Amino acid sequence: MDAFINIKTFVLVARYQGFTHAARQLGVVPSVVAKRIGQLEKALGTRLFDRTTRSVKLTEAGEKLYARAGELVTSFDELLHSVERDDSRLAGHIRIAVPTTLALSYLGKLFTEFLVGQDRITMDVVLQDDSVNPAERGFDIAISGRSASYEGVVEIPLCPTDLVACAAPAYLARKGQPASPAELPGHDCLVFRPSGLNWQFDGPRGVIQIEVTPRLVADDNITLLRAGLAGMGVVVLPRYVVHRALEAGDLVKILEDYPPIATWFRVYVPRRKRNVARIAALVDFVSARMQDEGWIDEVRFPV
Secondary structure (H helix, E strand, C coil), X not given: CHHHHHHHHHHHHXXXXXXXXXXXXXXCCHHXXXXXXXXXXXXXXXXXXXXXXXXXXXXXXXXXXXXHHHHHXXXXXXXXXXXXXXXXXXXXEEEEEECHHHHHHHHHHHHHHHHHCCCCEEXXXXXXXXXXXXXXXXXXXXXXXXXXXXXXXXXXXXEEECEEEEECHHHHHHHCXXXXXXXXXXXXXXXXXXXXXXXXXXXXXXXXXXXXXXXXEECCHHHHHHHHHCCCCEEEEEHHHHHHHHHHCCCEECCCCCCECCEEEEEEEXXXXXXXXXXXXXXXXXXXXXXXXXXXXXXXXXX
């Protein structure tokens, strides 16, 4: 069992790129983590990390070990949980990647509700706006609004991410309302970095793609919402982000004959983990809530 604990410690140090973060996950002090890594390196006869006062990086030998060890540790943990004496209660750890805005405005609340009812489950929530392959990045679940497919990963649709092109009345009074996407290069645009500068719209003759000029580029939709409300430019945001501002008249829809191309929120789960009880329970919990259109009314943004 000591060998397994040392390998699990190694995986966490590699994943979090530091002894301190790994120690927090394990509930021990960093010196214990250092001792376990030292024992593992001695047993293997090689260094696994290049350590400095500021960073911890895998050596070539460490990279080779990490490529296999993460999956082995996860499988062993699942085996232990599968034979626990109380099968009626879910237990174990879930590592999940979620979009920043969705996490801050809704999913954080949802995860808390789930955990309150499952006191033997722990969770690690990572904010990640780019689509990630959960099987390669060590996640049990990834939720994303970015279109992607990965080998060995199950995709579960949650709900459409209807996008809205809009701007503040003050901006439109100053710069005019664009009649078509072709006029957007002459406007100040507020850009969501993961989506890039090429905006796509559904026109009468098919998809229209326009490269816009950014006034502001941001990694999160909350920053873009605030900039839009301040009259800084045109912004394309998911309906769940802007619906209250539209209802209040603080933002106005534009280009209504050219709606932005919608995508979907999806759950991505490595196929080998799809039937793990705690993971299936969380996926079912999130799916049930987000497949009901009323979830948008529960969205709240941090002040």
